[in-house]
Amino acid sequence: MCVKILGTGRSMPDKCLTNDDIAKIVDTSDEWIKSRVGIETRHIAENETTTSMAADAAKKALIRAKVNAEDIELIIVASVTGDNAVPATACQVQDIIGATNAMAFDINSACAGFDVALNTVIAYFGAGIYKTALIIGAETLSGIVDWEDRSTCVLFGDGAGAAVVQYSEDGLADFIQGADGGRGAALNKPNAPVKNPFKKGTDKETGLYMDGQAVFKFAVKTVPQCIEELLKKNNLEKDDIKYYIIHQANKRIIQSVAKRMCESEDKFPSNVSKYGNTSGASIPILLDEMNENKMLNPGDKIILCGFGGGLSWGATLIKW
Numbered sequence: 415m416c417v418k419i420l421g422t423g424r425s426m427p428d429k430c431l432t433n434d435d436i437a438k439i440v441d442t443s444d445e446w447i448k449s450r451v452g453i454e455t456r457h458i459a460e461n462e463t464t465t466s467m468a469a470d471a472a473k474k475a476l477i478r479a480k481v482n483a484e485d486i487e488l489i490i491v492a493s494v495t496g497d498n499a500v501p502a503t504a505c506q507v508q509d510i511i512g513a514t515n516a517m518a519f520d521i522n523s524a525c526a527g528f529d530v531a532l533n534t535v536i537a538y539f540g541a542g543i544y545k546t547a548l549i550i551g552a553e554t555l556s557g558i559v560d561w562e563d564r565s566t567c568v569l570f571g572d573g574a575g576a577a578v579v580q581y582s583e584d585g586l587a588d589f590i591q592g593a594d595g596g597r598g599a600a601l602n603k604p605n606a607p608v609k610n611p612f613k614k615g616t617d618k619e620t621g622l623y624m625d626g627q628a629v630f631k632f633a634v635k636t637v638p639q640c641i642e643e644l645l646k647k648n649n650l651e652k653d654d655i656k657y658y659i660i661h662q663a664n665k666r667i668i669q670s671v672a673k674r675m676c677e678s679e680d681k682f683p684s685n686v687s688k689y690g691n692t693s694g695a696s697i698p699i700l701l702d703e704m705n706e707n708k709m710l711n712p713g714d715k716i717i718l719c720g721f722g723g724g725l726s727w728g729a730t731l732i733k734w
């Protein structure tokens with residue numbers, strides 16, 4: 415099971431909201447948001463959609479990878495905010511970018527989604543089914559948060575990140591992943607009901623609900639556990655890892671994870687202050703920024719780790 419990331423891309427909405435902008439909508443403050451979660455700004459889609467951002471990020475990743483769209487065999491989009499229930503965002507991206515030879519589907523694994531997409535690709539590569547894939551995390555969370563709930567609407571942002579991944583003899587890939595549906599209520603967003611002549615009741619559409627403290631505890635326990643399990647499984651020490659690229663939920667989670675692992679925060683790059691929590695898009699957006707800033711060198715071992723709704727989690731070890 416060997417993979418290489420050949421190229422990355424990202425796409426952020428034009429509109430950028432500061433904490434002061436949000437404080438005009440709900441009773442909050444720049445001071446509260448910065449000190450609790452380390453977020454200063456987030457991008458919010460006005461004219462962009464999940465699909466348009468996914469396709470834009472994909473095109474940039476293909477250019478960086480020097481791979482033609484027709485050579486992509488598989489497209490996976492990780493998202494909980496696709497524009498349509500059907501068709502899948504991945505199918506729409508396939509059409510927009512002209513990846514006519516690709517199979518395309520979406521996965522819903524919330525903030526663990528990009529990891530789970532990458533893990534799925536690794537499994538397909540390992541089985542010898544495909545050799546070149548495009549994976550994308552894309553979200554328009556501004557469309558599902560409750561804009562009257564100050565405990566959640568300040569946290570999230572929109573955006574997309576993409577990576578072109580290829581099978582490589584010289585690569586490295588292993589992962590662990592898991593889910594605990596029993597704790598799923600801690601982070602949920604029911605689908606909007608349609609008028610149904612067979613169903614009684616008056617379900618109203620509701621925004622995203624999160625039990626912040628439950629999710630915080632889950633994150634700071636699960637992330638170190640699964641990273642350490644992955645290291646052990648591969649006979650690696652923490653010193654062998656250049657960076658841990660973990661889901662950008664909030665600064666305090668990242669700091670707590672680093673502390674629990676007795677690792678320097680420098681090994682946990684972060685851009686949550688600029689973009690907020692973009693769920694399944696946060697890891698590929700960060701990866702693209704790191705790639706752009708030449709933070710990664712050939713041979714560097716990195717671990718990507720996503721966690722969140724489901725509850726679900728995944729950690730993936732790769733070599734750059």
Ligand code: UT7
Pocket residue numbers: 441442443446447450451525564565566568625626627629630663664666667691693721722723
């Ligand atoms: O991808 C999924 C990732 N999930 C997360 O990142 C969530 C993890 N959870 C957290 O980071 C924290 O639980 C939060 C940042 C969401 C909340 O922090 P907290 O320390 O757990 O706050 P709390 O919910 O216990 O609320 C403390 C106080 C409350 O006021 P009272 O009852 O003490 O008067 C809240 O009403 O803070 C108040 N509060 C706010 N005040 C100003 C909640 N949200 C806000 C806000 N601005 N935006």
